Amino acid sequence: MSGAVEVFLDETPGETRGAILRDGRYTHLLIQRDDDPAQARLGARSIGRIAEVNPGLRGAFVDLGDAPAFLPFNRNDRLSQGQRLEVVVTAEPRAAKCAVVRRLGPGEGAPRLLEAASTVAAQLRMLAPDTELITGLAAVDAVMEAEEEALARTHVFSAHGVDLSLERTRALVAVDIDHAPRPGRDAKQGRAAANREGLKQAARLIGLRRWGGLVVVDLAGDGQDAEAQAKTARAAFAHERQAVFGSVSRFGLLELSLPWRRTPLEEVLLDADGRPTLQTRTLSLVRRLRRHMMSDTTTPRIVVRCAPDEAALVAPLASRLGPRALVLADVAAPAGRGRIEES
Structure with missing residues (x-):
């Protein structure tokens, strides 16, 4: 792909997003959430333990420590339960399927992460080298626009x-x-x-x-x-x-x-009925709150008023934005309809 390229990086508490815009159209939307299993991210390298060998599936299920994975093998491969291997994630989890890994060699010790997957910023630099990362308000707007188009x-x-x-x-x-x-x-x-x-x-x-x-x-x-x-x-x-x-x-x-x-x-952002999950709604509120605080630097307090279950998750993330951020639980607020107010 060629043409004009803009690259955006938004680091909101709880979630980092990256978006790439080529010739006025979004081509990538990268999302890493703080509570994603690190060992199931694309490119993560780990020590895994063979939990089960399944000849019918021509593969084995691997315990990575904080996430399961599936290791396809060839007809000539010889794997045994309990065996330790060094593996790398080649496909992240989806639907009812766990992450897929590729064997790198023998391993020792307990299942554990050896090398984390690339950060969103590093992925953006690889996808669009020599392009400056745009942050701030423009990045917040870009990742929200990219989500809207993608869905x-x-x-x-x-x-x-x-x-x-x-x-x-x-x-x-x-x-x-x-x-x-x-x-x-x-x-x-x-x-x-x-x-x-x-x-x-x-x-x-x-x-x-x-x-x-x-x-x-x-x-x-x-x-x-x-x-x-x-x-x-x-x-x-x-x-x-x-x-x-x-x-x-x-x-x-x-x-x-x-x-x-x-x-x-859609599996990251939505539930089985196609509605934003509680986590997605929570992170969206934090992003909107952060955006408002960046665009208004003089108001003493910026308040997000939302449903109690959302407020419980928003509050610890909003506290990372500084003392100007305030979260109020409102039993009358419908799910996903939180309001940003100035106080």
Whole structure:
């Protein structure tokens, strides 16, 4: 990817976020929460103990100390229960699946963390080298905007006549590219342009949401231009070297497979019903409080008034913002509707 790049780092008590904006569109939203199991983060290196060998799954379950993990093995591998190994996380937990690890070599001693995963700041520098990190109010706004875009179900790119829908099911990620033809424009060229933009934006949004697995794309039009459509898809996902592409069917359906690496964004932020979790609501209140304090440096007290269960979690985090921050529990405040007031 090329073009104008802005990189944002927001360090709010309880959670650090990073966002990357390329050509006016968010491509990455990184989140690390203080209470995330350190040994389950992508890239963390640990000593693990084989807790169970499961030949049927062609793998073993590994005790990392503060988190379980799954270690795939080859047919010729010989592992035994209780064996110690040095491992590195290659995929974070998702849904009912634990983290996936790769064996680095033999290990000794109790399960423990050897080397923590990269910080959000370090990841941002790796993804966008030689780009200055933007902090402060701009960073707070950016990570909130990136979250809003990532969780949206549909996206309209009117300049290209594209209506894009993305949905993740248990089995796959479904992408639907709809095209609204423009009067006076060649229909075939219009569909080709819509598919180029739709695939480009789908690749960006799938990365933003941290999805992987099987992806099925319903392209605009049929599969008469299958070769050109496949080439367009490969270009859109060129940043993902482990992507595996199928052919475009005569119905205009494209299948591809992407690796899983990080916990999907919705599993970090939302509950099973698609609503923000208590932790997400809590951290959002702290971020809003911090933003207000940065934008108003003269008011003696900035108060967040919220539901009692939220207040109990917000209070210790808000105390790290200094004496100007005050948290009040309000039994009348609906969940997720906390208010920021000046006092």
